[in-house]
């Protein structure tokens with residue numbers, strides 16, 4: 010936890026860091042001006058401590074702030090939600106409050122040395138699922154010094170495809186995501202469901218599952234049993250990767266979107282939480298949109 014001695018700083022509220030929102034760039038945190046010159050080390054990052062008859066340099070405690078900031082800057086938070094945090098999440102209805110609680114509990118409970126059950130938010134767009142994924146990663150990085158990564162699954166797939174044309178294998182892109190302590194995968198199930206796409210998702214999810222690492226998810230698709238409308242026409246089979254699979258996206262369940270194998274992994278790895286209050290806070294009365302709110 011950071012020093013909260015300077016509670017009077019209007020810029021950072023005593024946190025010591027400020028997160029910036031720059032169009033077209035992932036979110037960046039930096040040291041607040043109030044932390045510019047450390048009173049212990051004068052900004053060198055080291056203090057001298059006695060050791061026997063001589064003095065030795067040891068890292069100053071202010072370095073942990075820089076390390077936490079560096080961790081946050083590697084999360085890759087999309088610019089539109091750069092400032093998403095638990096504090097900026099608005100609870101419009103009970104489902105919001107419950108989902109916030111689940112995300113905060115996870116962040117508070119998380120330990121690097123013991124497996125921590127992740128969570129999966131499902132529900133229609135606009136309920137704040139992405140905000141809570143990012144807020145969780147932000148808290149872990151900036152407050153607890155835990156590394157995390159945020160990926161939107163479709164964009165990850167395009168990165169992998171782009172890598173192929175530059176002679177980079179899929180593992181070049183996936184590798185950093187396989188071992189990171191906490192990974193958040195957003196927009197799960199939005200892909201076309203081709204065999205290749207599933208194999209990428211399977212590789213990512215199964216490897217993290219086998220390593221006992223926490224993975225968080227957000228999806229617009231509902232589990233079969235909680236689907237808002239009948240999902241299946243008896244006897245009708247929709248092939249994955251087909252145009253029909255794409256066209257029927259709206260009426261499909263999460264199982265159908267990701268396949269049984271991956272779905273059963275998700276059930277084991279995560280607590281499923283519905284975040285679908287039937288209210289789109291991106292279209293609220295102020296019309297200020299997600300951008301300024303977060």
Ligand SMILES: [Zn+2]
Pocket residue numbers: 018019020021022023024025026041042043044
């Ligand atoms: Zn400050």
Ligand SMILES: [Zn+2]
Pocket residue numbers: 047048049050051052053054055069070071072
């Ligand atoms: Zn210092």
